[in-house]
Amino acid sequence: MENLLNYPQSTVVNRIVPKTMFYKFMEVNPRMKTHFVNDVVNITWLYKLSAGTLNVMDADNLKEIEVFVAQLKQPDCPTDLFSFIDANMPHHIVFILIHENNAMLLINYKDWADNTHTHFKITQTFSSPWVAITELSLAVQGLSLPRIYDNFVAQISGIGEHKAGTMAEIVTLKQVIAKMKVELLALQKKMRREPQLDVQMKMNKQVKAKRKELTDLKEQLEKLK
Numbered sequence: 613m614e615n616l617l618n619y620p621q622s623t624v625v626n627r628i629v630p631k632t633m634f635y636k637f638m639e640v641n642p643r644m645k646t647h648f649v650n651d652v653v654n655i656t657w658l659y660k661l662s663a664g665t666l667n668v669m670d671a672d673n674l675k676e677i678e679v680f681v682a683q684l685k686q687p688d689c690p691t692d693l694f695s696f697i698d699a700n701m702p703h704h705i706v707f708i709l710i711h712e713n714n715a716m717l718l719i720n721y722k723d724w725a726d727n728t729h730t731h732f733k734i735t736q737t738f739s740s741p742w743v744a745i746t747e748l749s750l751a752v753q754g755l756s757l758p759r760i761y762d763n764f765v766a767q768i769s770g771i772g773e774h775k776a777g778t779m780a781e782i783v784t785l786k787q788v789i790a791k792m793k794v795e796l797l798a799l800q801k802k803m804r805r806e807p808q809l810d811v812q813m814k815m816n817k818q819v820k821a822k823r824k825e826l827t828d829l830k831e832q833l834e835k836l837k
Contacts, residue, residue, distance in 0.1 A: 668757060678705045
């Protein structure tokens with residue numbers, strides 16, 4: 613596997629990880645095993661980003677960032693496979709998904725599920741558009757691994773530049789906004805079906821309040837970027 617992202621040679625691992633390794637060390641259910649077999653050709657551990665390989669600072673909750681390349685049998689491989697891998701590995705991961713001559717980036721924004729630092733909870737999955745492999749890029753920006761990871765999330769998600777330390781807040785707010793949009797649409801649909809005028813008026817008041825709350829959250833999100 614080539615040095616796709618042109619990172620320092622000290623970060624290159626370039627080692628194929630047998631799919632059986634995931635079966636051995638993770639509780640792979642039949643559905644996930646089917647994904648591994650039917651959707652993935654192979655997985656390569658391409659880069660190890662750490663204090664030692666990049667000459668940057670690490671943190672107690674972030675010692676390494678791994679970059680894995682997954683060669684896919686089809687471009688519409690379910691992303692829950694990579695969420696499964698990510699949740700069960702002890703490091704933060706960036707995935708490069710490749711199908712034929714195209715590639716995309718995928719990252720699961722996550723944090724430790726408990727103080728044992730053995731299992732992650734995934735907050736949200738972000739992915740980039742498919743591009744030609746020759747156009748793939750992901751810049752290493754920052755003097756510490758947490759900052760580099762946040763900037764990876766910013767680039768892959770399209771969030772862009774943001775203040776240091778605010779990525780967790782941005783991701784959380786985006787989740788709240790997405791949930792509220794769904795609730796608002798459901799409320800509007802229910803209001804349109806309501807036959808009683810007085811009930812419609814009460815529901816319309818709720819719709820206006822939720823719209824106002826949604827606008828406030830969007831303004832709050834813009835201030836964080």
